[in-house]
Each structure stands twice: as C-alpha cells, then as structure tokens.
Amino acid sequence: MSPPLGLALRWMECIIAVAIIQGTLELFAIRTTFADDGIWRWSTLRRELRWLQPVLAYRAFLGVLLVRLLAASLLLSGVRGATVPILWVATLFVNVRFLGTFNGGSDSMTMVVLSGLVVAHVGAPWPLLVQSALLYVAVQSLMSYFIAGCVKLKNREWRQGTALRSFVASPQFGAPEFVRQRLASTAMARTASWCVMLFECTVPLALAGPTTALVIISVASVFHLGNVAVFGLNRFFFAWGATWPAIWYMSGQLE
Amino acid sequence: MSASGIGVLAILALVLAVVAMLPRVEVQHPAIALVRVLIPSWRFFDDISESPLLLARVATLGAPFGPWFPVLPPPRRALRDLLWNPGGNLALACNALVDHLVSDLADFDESGAIRAEELVSYQLVLNLVRSTLAARSQPATGIRLQFKLAERASTTTSTPSDVMISLEHGL
Helix, strand or coil: CCCCHHHHHHHHHHHHHHHHHHHHHHHHHCHHHHCCCCCCCHHHHHHHHHHHHHHHCHHHHHHHHHHHHHHHHHHHCCCCCCHHHHHHHHHHHHHHHCCCCCCCHHHHHHHHHHHHHHHHHHCCCCHHHHHHHHHHHHHHHHHHHHHHHHHHHHCHHHHHCHHHHHHHHCCCCCCCHHHHHHHCCHHHHHHHHHHHHHHHHHHHHHHHCHHHHHHHHHHHHHHHHHHHHHHCCHHHHHHHHCCHHHHHHHHHHCC | CCHHHHHHHHHHHHHHHHHHHCCCCCCCCHHHHHCHHHCCCCCCCCCCCCCCEEEEEEECCCCCCCCCEECCCCCCCCHHHHCCCHHHHHHHHHHHHHHHHHHHHHCCCCCCCCCHHHCHHHHHHHHHHHHHHHHHCCCCCCCEEEEEEECCCCCCCCCCCEEEECCCEEC
C-alpha cells in the first residue's frame, strides 16, 4: 500500500530539508574556498556575476547560506509558509555562485524536489495540483535513472565493463583499494556494469505498484550507498532519497 | 497497473530511450549556463574520458622551476562520508573546474578576441593552484608558479601528454 498524499509530501519535505542542512553545513566547512582569497573568490566571479554582488559577494553569500540553513531547519520542524520558496531561491543563488552547480546532479535533483514542493504548497487547496507536483518529482527521478542507464547501454566501454573499471581506478574519486582490486577482473567489472545498467533501466517499473516500488527503492538505496562508498557522492543519496516518497505514492495512484 | 497504462509507460520509455541516445548538447549561452541546475540532463558517467591531471611547479626568486607535481590529491573515503564529506565534495568540484577549463579551451575563440588567461575558468583554476600552494608552504616573496593540464597516462609506462601549459604567475 502506498502512503497517503499528505504523508508522502511530509516525507519529501523532511528528507530534502536534511539534504539541504547537510549540504549547507558542508559549504560552511569549506567557506575559505569562496572567501576573498579562495578559489571561488568574488574578484574572479565578479566579471560574470556583477549584478548579483549584493547577494553573492563573500559576506552576503554567507548570509544566503545562513538563511538557507534556517529555512531548511524550519521546514524540517514542520513550518511551511514561505520556507520552501525561500529555499528554492537560496538554493538557486548557491548554484549560481558556483557558476552553474557545485555538486552537479545532486544540485539539480534538489531543485527538482524544491520546485515540486513549491507547487504542492501553493496548490495545497487543490489536491490535483499537489498530485501533479508529486508526479513531476517522481517522473524526473525515474527519468534520471532510466536516461543514465540508456546512455550507458549505448556505450561499448560500459557494456564491456572497462568504463566502470576506469572510473573506479581514477584517482579523482579515490575509490577504496578493495573495490579497485575487485573490478580489476574483467568478468567482475562487466558483471557490475551490467547490474548498474539493468537496475537503472528497470527503475520505471516502480510505477507498476507499491510493492514493486518498495523493492526498487530498496535496491536504489543500496545503489546510492555504494556510490557514497566508492565515489563519495553522499549528496546524491539524500537528494534522490527525497524523491522516493513521490515514487511510492505515484505507484499506488497508477496501480 | 492496467494494460493501457503499461502501454503508455512503454511508449514513454521508448521516447526517452531514443532521446537519451541523441548526442549531448552543451548549453553555450553564459546566462543559461548559470541556471543549468534547472535543466538537468541525467547523463551520469556517459563521458568516459578522464579529467586531465592538474600539475603545478614553483620557482623561488632567481631559481629555475622545480619538478611538476599534482595539485589535487585523491580524496580519502571514510565511513562518515554519508553524513559528512565536505573534502570529498570539494575535490569533485575542483575536478569539475578543471573540466570546465578544458571545455572552455576547446571552444576557445582563436580569433584572438580573448586570451586564455582571461577566461574565468582559467582564473578559477589559477586560484585553485594558488590556494593549494599557499596551504602547503610558507608565504615568501618572489615565488613564481606555473600550472598545466596533462592527459592521464593510460599505462604506468606511458608519459602523460600536455593539454595546456599556463603562463608564469606570482603566488
């Protein structure tokens, strides 16, 4: 059985709030990198972002992060009102400050969830609008797995397992040594690649029903935990986790 | 799910699969690139070419440059990464900066209207090198630095080839 609409929405709010709190605290931890003598120093970015100086110069940007942290904490404690629109704007500012995104796909999925929540909150008096917002989040999430699976299937290196082995061996990810050693075997690398592609391409089957959805969400959580362990993609776990209640809910509606 | 529902889902999946097979289209306009977080592509790990290696070398006043050394150390994985991984995410963002510079250099305007060192992505990578060097060594006057991007060696015996070498800069 899938959760009721209100409960699914609340779970989405809580998980995305945790994701944003965690991501914002991490940004505070590396604030020297966007200070006035850091990597993303304002004097370099000013050329492209001059018109946003009042919100994106170093001290103002710390204020944006603080507002984002407070709004996410309020959302987690159940305060709605303007919290989600504030989070949407603040999160967009954070990404613009890093000239597009700081953490790639997880930033995009965070915006997808926040966009869905904005529509759901604004359209709260109209259940159809709330349902449409959850459908949007669910479809984006399912598409993210499915498209990623299709582009890998198209690629010969992925089908042979050499692409996965190459990513795992790359020093830029710092994958654990035992994973590198395991995937040094051609058979193991090929098996792991096909498991990833098979999983990603079959995720849309979650819409077949709540039980199937729960099974696929369980596999997805293991998949994302694996990505944390191997590639350090922890923000993806929370950003995608916030979409799972929408998938579970929609699986019950389309049954 | 009903048979018609499965049919609709299958058609949607087919359309998506066809779209996913099309070549990636990069957004070029700077204003749109700034808000690309709103236009996800979901093509994770489709580009199997590795990011080039970022190397730097330094010279003290009046001395020749020392050997090239890697600027970005591999991130270390730990159990706490799930909840707390600022260093790992920073490392990924720094690698994305290098990729951004490579992409900008590929689209570089050869007419000479703009020099490579005027690119924002070049300046950001220079900031990255300066920040890393400043964190590693004591500040001193007259230090010069240079950085380069090199393709990663495909085997342990082959030598990485240079993608670009920067001008000399002060620390």
